[in-house]
Amino acid sequence: MTREAVLVKEYRGGMLECIHNGHICIVDEHGTIKKQAGDPRFRVFTRSAAKPIQAIPGIRAGLIPYYGLNEAEVAIMTASHRAQHHHVETLESLLRKTGLQEQRLVCASALPLDREARSRLLREGGGPRKLYHNCSGKHLGIQAYCKMAGMTQDHYNDPAHPVQREILAALANLADYPAEDIRLATDGCGLPVFNLPLSSLATAYMKLACPDRIEDQQTAEAARSIASAMNKHPEMVGGSGRIDTLLLEDDNIVAKGGFKGVYAFSLRKERLGIAFKIMDGSEEEWGLIVLEILRQLGYQNSDTLQRLREAFGGIIHNDEGWEVGSSEAAFVLE
Template sequence: MAEAEVLVEEYRGGSLENVHEGHICGVMPNGEVKYAVGNPLHRTFLRSSAKPIQAIPAIVHGVDERYLLDEPEVAMMAASHRAEPIHVAALESMMLKTGVREEQLVCHPTYPLSASARHELIARAGQERRIYHNCSGKHLGVLALCRKMGYSTEDYWHQEHPVQQEILRTMAMMADMRQDEITVGTDGCGFPVAAIPLQNLAAAYLKLACPDLIADPAVRTAVEKISGVMHRNNRMISGTGLICPELLADNNIVAKGGAKGVYCFGLREERLGFALKVMDGSEDEWPLIVASILEQIGYRRKETIDRLYTLYPVDIRNDNNKLVGRNETVFELKTV
């Protein structure tokens, strides 16, 4: 199998300071690889890039309709939120509507990931909360599904729980795999987390962008709803100044990242799905890598690429805004 290749080099004072290696895979509707850097079969844990897929069973079973959840609340099921005020308001409303109690969430109490929200909370002597955890929307969605289906809520995070088994079946279907081919571990929030090859992960994201590729009509309808909600409520999906809201502002792209360097997106018009892994686990380089992928395939919406470069400029400036270095993407997409 191909080794990881250098994706981004960082220079300071003309000298190479950091090197970020990784893998990239782009697939077509038939699931075959069209573009590759490194090993398209590299197996990675999805981490939070799984969330739009993990949300599918709740929508298939009508949790949003049963509990009258609005679009920002549905978006939280697929979100890695930063506990900004708009996120907390949606989460508290979800609990009120579904009857799920905060203490039922297995994710650990924490402070907001948003620096401004965290500083404001500490300034008023606020305490850590479970809903401040960036995975809490996913947990609330699954707990609401448990309540609707009459399943146990005490062990909803166990791999053997019926909801987790349905999520695993959905993952296998979206990724064109058998369930027994999926490696399952435990995520930081306590949820089961799948590991699959990048080729299959890219195929799943292509289906998120192009639901017509999904044979099951109920799943297809659920994906149409989830992807639409992610576009119309893009600020809910992560946080201010991050890559997901900027990509989701483009209605041609369905995108979501996960911890430890995994990022995925599907392109509707081009009918391509991409998944990438930065092997040192860094997330900072995502905007540069995605921008370079879009440029190399001739993506026509230049404004989307420009927003990515604004998020993570090529120029490296220090705290005094002095130019001190440069980021360079050095990979070339290989046509397979």
């Protein structure tokens, strides 16, 4: 059995209600494990944490000048967006510039994840669209690359498609992990999803923050452009109140979460890559765990720490906004 660490404890009415176990890995600029909790090599599915890396092949090949893309449009390619107004405007701009057809996207039609945007849409008589799916930016970026490169847009989600083979190679390169050892399954949006050690995901994120550690210069420039766009347009990557957006407001941090409790971020000045997995798949604890990791690392940006405390400070509220419990980080990095 893999040794799990207790990451977070939750209390209601002063009584223990939930325990969230998991694994944390922190690597330095050489990919060496420096800090950990649980098993730093536990294999995880990347889920949406892979999105910045999935954008690399297209950006590397010249997607930005070819279509005249701006940085907000690059950022939305990495997003798990909430289909808020500014997200939809940017996605529709991508459709116009690339000439792609929304109905050819593999991702399912959906309603906006943002409650206010969803309510407004329904009041106005609108319904589900593929563009509202939180992964639609990623799909548009991949399809735009296929169109530009003369690859078929059909079955672009097939692991054997040239674009998917190129994405896998890019991930293997950044993760310092053999492509043949990365296991594949199908993500919620229909694209291949990658399974690899937590330490390898942390290494890939370290290189997103420190692209000088990427040997191929075109790949390094693509990683730099993608991470810069995420920092300049954090509102595109997540949405109002989302931890991705909050962290990316700090230009020292590159961050992106994935479904089922996986999260990855990196620190430029400290040259560290960090990834963790909550084993029960919960996301509510991400902010508290990130805050505690930064605290234990002695992170110096007090503004970021304060924003995290205000947003994810460990107070549990019910649907009416009453304070009904608390949560606390329970791990010590070794």
